[in-house]
Amino acid sequence: MTAVAPLALPAAFQPSNVDYLAILPLLIVFGAALVGVLVEAFAPRERRHVIQVGLAVVGLLGAAVAIIPAAGHQGVTMGLADGSTNRQMFALAVDGPALFMQGTIVLMGVLGILTMAERFGGTGPDAFTPSGASTPGSANETAAARAGALTSEVFPLTMFAIFGMMLFPTTNDLIGMFVALEVLSLPLYILSGLARRRRLLSQEASLKYFLLGAFSSAFFLFGTALLYGYAGSVYFGDLSRAIASGPLAMNGLLLPGAFLVFVGLLFKVGAVPFHAWTPDVYQGAPTPVTGFMAACTKAAAFGAILRLAYVGLDTGRWEWTNALVLVALLTMVVGAVLSVTQTDMKRLLAYSSIAHAGFILVGVLAFDRKAIGAVLFYLVAYGFATIAAFAIVSLVRQNGAEATHLSQWAGLGKRYPVVAGAFAFLMLAFAGIPLTSGFVSKFAVFSAAVGTGGATGTVLAVVGVVCSAITVFVYARVIVLMFFSDAPDDAVEVVTPSVSTTFSIAIGTLVTLALGVLPSALLDLADRASQFVR
């Protein structure tokens, strides 16, 4: 029989003491999201947009500040205490990695919100449609517009997504993790379908994301069931202990269970072969949502992967590591190779994000505390650069619509040197050129891999370096296109953004530069935050 008794809720269970300070950041974001729903219902129409943006930003900044006291209250909190065994069911693990990820997500969330708030000076033409289910120009849409439907509900939706993302790396059991996964996913499915222009593409993206997301959730749940069958518990601490002392006879459940749970998480980061949705959804979703999704979802899901790999299934590593190594190799190679011939900027960035997911996995698979720090750093570096990059993509337009085909970007550097220069810099960061955050983060994960990952780690790192060398050509091509090619006659224009988008582009770019030149402070912080509670 397994080491831990199967879970049956006896009357002896009672809610444990909740450390409210520890979960304050989560509560603030959740509260702000709920208030956002009320605002949507009661605030006057003309001021709703401003109120929603303000509320979201204040909520997120408040959460960011609340992380400081929370850091002093680390530990497992909330959930049900089992009087007899001193276990805590459905608890939240507020520890270094969780808080670091929460901080990262809320700060990147601020930039995401600010980009979504872009209205180009007017009140109408933002990136979203007030009625996502309609076809452009249809009677439905006209009716919705006449009825005064607004697009400000994207802000509470985003806040719910952020809440789910913060919860994701904080949950300490499989069921909680599943709940967080759904909380973050459902708003994203909706947001993906709300593009004002190229609506059909957007709706298709939303539907695909939803269907495949549901499919991957099924994998996650099936894996959870298998692991529960193996360990008799879904709590990470129990899983770890059960694997350490468990009977070999049950191993038939462990490997598929572990891998299927990972599949659910790997889907979210766009790892191959669970990546197929990424290019389509990145392309179809409204660009500010794509940027937000690319940065924050990836951070949250990798936080969850780290916890699962280092806390829940750490003792069974030898069982599932090979599967993840395979996935990491595939992800890097497919992401890098397919990015080479992309002709659409958003799809290019999508494949780039797939390749980056592979690089981050290399760090995860180093199985070392240092590697956790490297992965955390990578997520920050990649996230800020990505939000800024997608924000710039949303500014390059032709006849009012976003010009995402690469050929439309030709000669951009000659006419808009500042914007193109910033974009080129971000490309260099994705490529991992020194003095950008991309270089330091790649070096951190790869050196962690060769340092502690053994022979496997070395192979992964070498493949990673080769793949990042391949992707350099992709980014170089964009730079060359912008600066060395002639602009076509029907040239695109860079629309002048409002303060909010300018701010997020500037911050994203500056963080990318700062982390490249003086990375030590954040590396140090990530390193200190790399201890999980169990």
Next chain:
Amino acid sequence: MGTLVQTLASSPSALSTYAAGFATHEGEAHAATGVTAYAWLLVALPLLGAAVLLVGGRRTDKFGPVLATALSWGAFVVGALVFLAMLGRGPEDRAVGIDLFDWVAAGAFKVSAGLLVDQLSMTFVLLITFVGSLIHVYSLGYMEHDPDKRRFFAYLNLFVAAMLLLVLANSYLLLYVGWEGVGLASYLLIGFWNWNPAYATAANKAFVANRVGDFGLSIAIMVMFFHFGAVDFATVLGEAGTNANQGFMTAIGLMLLLGACGKSAQFPLQSWLGDAMAGPTPVSALIHAATMVTAGVYLVVRSAPIFEAAPTAQLVVVIVGAITLLFGAIVGCAKDDIKKALAASTMSQIGYMMLAAGLGPVGYAFAIFHLLTHGFFKAGMFLGAGSVMHGMNDQVDMRRFGGLSGAMKITWATFALGWLAILGVPPFSGFWSKDKIIEAAFIGEGWRPWVFGLATLIGAGITAFYMSRLFFMTFHGKKRWTDDVHPHESGKLMTVPMMVLALGSAFLGLIIGPTGLFTSWLEPVTGAEPEGAHPVIPVPVLMALTLVLVAGGAAFAWLRYWRDEVAVTAPAGNLLTQAARKDLYQDQVNEALLMRPGIHLTRSLVFADGKGVDGAAGGLAALVGGTSSRLRKLQNGFARSYALTMLAGVVAILGALWVIS
């Protein structure tokens, strides 16, 4: 102690390198004091210039170029002061490390950004700042009427800063930063006149070739970190010189060489240099002749202990050098574009340096010595070519020159000194450096001295031919000018730097070569020249042979390009000439071997992405045939097949693991 003596006996230069150059980093020896502590200004001054000019924008149009030039001279002054301070110390105390800040501290991986001021890096610092500043001055004249000259000077300053960082870095990682920086400046300057699509393509080509090289360097750094757990010179070179796994050293050495080949336009990554001549001429002189392209030689010499621990890698260095020196020389014979002929010559001369660097301790000092003299005479000749172009309405076809010696006396005289120097005519600079490389190439046992020695010897003969051809076609013989040109001498701003460089071409070698000043100066870093190593042919015979070949080459050129009439359009020529005109078909080879398979591969793979193919699909169907149609189904936009992919992926991976366990 016993082992130490043994190691010392078996590898004297490696250990002395370690002892002299890097013990300083152990912390007990030399902290930077006095002016040396301000060596960071070398990088900071030009970087400041670039920042002011780029950020300041049009407001700095007026004073920007002068400011940039002043800052470049400022860097030279700092360099000279540091150099004087270094001379004031004993030879063993000259290397100084300067820690700047902790750059990366990712767990076990710690890199502090710091500078290593030693004899080798100071040699480069003086060359870069002096020649660089002269070229800044020259550019004030050359770029006078260019509307964008502020941007030009900003890039030039950026280049100087990056190049100084490259040679002063105390770790491979920081060197890599400078390495990328000079690459960036180089692309920006090659494509400076990017209104011309051909020039933009040239920048593109340089970018790609350099990326291949940089990829090698980054792999080398990764392997280094894996093997030594560090990437700073002190640790890596120290341990490479004492106890290192030869397999790893070979891997690192070959990857470093790949990096060097990309940056220094060595075979097989040489194709970009000729096209890089699209940049303004001062750029060609500074970046693509005197400094950046020699960074590969610096890298190999700096990494000497690694190469000494890896004889195979060392041999490959020599082979690459030998191939490139002949390759460049042959190509140089057929080029009618004055700048491209000079570029081929640069390639060939760097081949000499690379070959010398691969020879080990007998060659290091001469590789750097030739690099130094070459920096003067080649930069001088490029500036001369720029001056000619200035007088000839920016024409570059030598078949349309001829008889310019009368119209441009100063240019002619300075160019003549450079010409004599590169031919290796005593007592001009090139003689002292190139002749030594030829001698060193003839040292050794077995087949090597004969093959490599003969390569250098034949190379010298061909060099004499093509450089004389260039010189005679431009300055002598009949005037073959187009009707609208009125050649005139350039202004003082341009001629004075040419004169200074010509003086260097004439006397620099004589001053520091035969006197032994240079070799003894570099000895603590590169190790002593081994005693008792003699060329397989006696030195006087070798010297006579070289001079005869050089004289023969020059005489042949005189017959054909001075005495005889030169056709204004290129004659058909024999097969070799035709091949040489096309750079020995290197572009075609690259295309056939690398580009086409690469394009096919990526295009057939991209069929896996239905939306990515766009217009490319039509023409490609024929190429990739049936395979693609199966692959493209993978990303066809249908959610159902995506779901199937996921399911198949899960099943496949689980199945694979099942089979393994």
